[in-house]
Amino acid sequence: MDMELASRRFADTVVLFPEGRIDHATAEQFKAALAPHLDTCAAGRDRVVIDMTGVEYISSVGLRVLMLASKQSKAQGCTLAVCGLQPVVREIFAISRFDLVLQVFPTLHETLAALSAEALAAFGAA
Amino acid sequence: MLVRFWGTRGSIPVAMTSAEVKRKLVTALVAAAGRGLDTPGKARAFVEEELAFSVSHTFGGNSSCVQIETGGPDYVLCDLGSGARVLGNNVLATGGPNGHRFHVLMSHLHWDHIMGFPFFMPAYLPGNHVRIYGCHDGIEEAFRRQNAPPSFPVDFSRMDARIEFIRLEPERDYDIAGLRVRAKRQHHGGDSYGYRIERAGKVVVYSTDSEHKQDDPKEVEAFVEFFREADLVIFDAQYSLADAISVKEDWGHSSNVVGVEMCQLARARRLCLYHHEPIFDDERIAALLAETRRLEEITRGDHRVEIHAAYDGLEITL
Numbered sequence A: 001m002d003m004e005l006a007s008r009r010f011a012d013t014v015v016l017f018p019e020g021r022i023d024h025a026t027a028e029q030f031k032a033a034l035a036p037h038l039d040t041c042a043a044g045r046d047r048v049v050i051d052m053t054g055v056e057y058i059s060s061v062g063l064r065v066l067m068l069a070s071k072q073s074k075a076q077g078c079t080l081a082v083c084g085l086q087p088v089v090r091e092i093f094a095i096s097r098f099d100l101v102l103q104v105f106p107t108l109h110e111t112l113a114a115l116s117a118e119a120l121a122a123f124g125a126a
Numbered sequence B: 001m002l003v004r005f006w007g008t009r010g011s012i013p014v015a016m017t018s019a020e021v022k023r024k025l026v027t028a029l030v031a032a033a034g035r036g037l038d039t040p041g042k043a044r045a046f047v048e049e050e051l052a053f054s055v056s057h058t059f060g061g062n063s064s065c066v067q068i069e070t071g072g073p074d075y076v077l078c079d080l081g082s083g084a085r086v087l088g089n090n091v092l093a094t095g096g097p098n099g100h101r102f103h104v105l106m107s108h109l110h111w112d113h114i115m116g117f118p119f120f121m122p123a124y125l126p127g128n129h130v131r132i133y134g135c136h137d138g139i140e141e142a143f144r145r146q147n148a149p150p151s152f153p154v155d156f157s158r159m160d161a162r163i164e165f166i167r168l169e170p171e172r173d174y175d176i177a178g179l180r181v182r183a184k185r186q187h188h189g190g191d192s193y194g195y196r197i198e199r200a201g202k203v204v205v206y207s208t209d210s211e212h213k214q215d216d217p218k219e220v221e222a223f224v225e226f227f228r229e230a231d232l233v234i235f236d237a238q239y240s241l242a243d244a245i246s247v248k249e250d251w252g253h254s255s256n257v258v259g260v261e262m263c264q265l266a267r268a269r270r271l272c273l274y275h276h277e278p279i280f281d282d283e284r285i286a287a288l289l290a291e292t293r294r295l296e297e298i299t300r301g302d303h304r305v306e307i308h309a310a311y312d313g314l315e316i317t318l
Helices: A027-039 A060-076 A087-096 A108-115 A117-125 B018-032 B040-049 B083-095 B139-146 B217-227 B256-266 B282-298
Strands: A005-010 A013-022 A047-051 A054-058 A079-083 A103-105 B002-007 B065-069 B075-078 B101-105 B129-134 B162-167 B173-176 B179-186 B192-199 B202-207 B232-236 B270-274 B306-309 B315-317
Touching (some): A005 A027, A013 A060, A027 A047, A027 A060, A054 A060, A054 A087, A103 A108, B018 B040, B065 B083, B139 B162, B217 B256, B282 B306
Parallel strands (some): A047 A079, A079 A103, B075 B101, B202 B232, B270 B306
Antiparallel strands (some): B002 B065, B173 B179, B192 B202
């Protein structure tokens, strides 16, 4: 199964929308699709939000991609956040303790409200 | 085939504290209030049937030692952590002082996996025979060194049992005490080796002190094959997944999440969480077991994996 990764920009924040399952079969595609957005993310500039509303399952390999993304974003001084976890994915985050090491928000609206007033305004106007 | 756990704790042996004992007692007494437990039989039944495991028992604190019982006369063990002391004493108490033969498969030579041997009483008694197998260079040196000054007062030469060290090669099948045994190299400081042990259609995999970095699909597939359709996978689940791939990356251990996934991919029948984090108390390990069972349930496809958490004294019949 291909990993869909649509994106939308709200002011200084890029929001990514993966779909489907992030597992052994799709994690590398997810990583590759994430890379250009992380490369341009830097301190005081872009923020990256991964809206997981369309993700039905994430395996340890997929979580590893998120961990690598988090490490890269920290090294670059940029902000990475995750939101919109479906119930199963939310449980996987809790059991793996990823909810303790990543910034996780319930909804995209709440994420933007926490990260960027400009992005929130752009989101509201969209 | 029966698998008996003598030591299940990772890194260092631990003991329950007075505060933990008191907490269990308080919880049990409150639960027993008004129940009329006025005979030992009623009290025992209450403890066995109604209290949570983490209240009525303990997961224990000895370091790695697992026995594979095949019905044959020889003892087959994995690792000689502090649990080996208890096993050795049990053998002498139930079988007398002499005439015992032990086959030990060593995962690696870190302290917590060899520290039981200086206290393994059958090794000091003539007429016993200990065969220690492993894939590392320097196995004999590691065992002799821990029985020498300044680490220990009784020299290795005072062990009067016949003691042999047998070097194995990974990825080769061996016949050891009637078992087919194959070792596999694992990610751990200085390397560790897992063992796939088969007899009469039953398979147990002993895979402790093994970090699964998941960055190489071929390596993942190789471990899945190693675990393939095992009746029991004894799996290092010391860390959470988040810790294992962040602050504790390269510390050489794995997680419950990876254990579930690999057993699902391998269609293994049972997963036993092993090498418990020494800072975890009984409630924490019980919670880890419950979470892992839940993870298996919500991610299950067409194959169910039975989840266990090892404790000192656990027996699993395959």
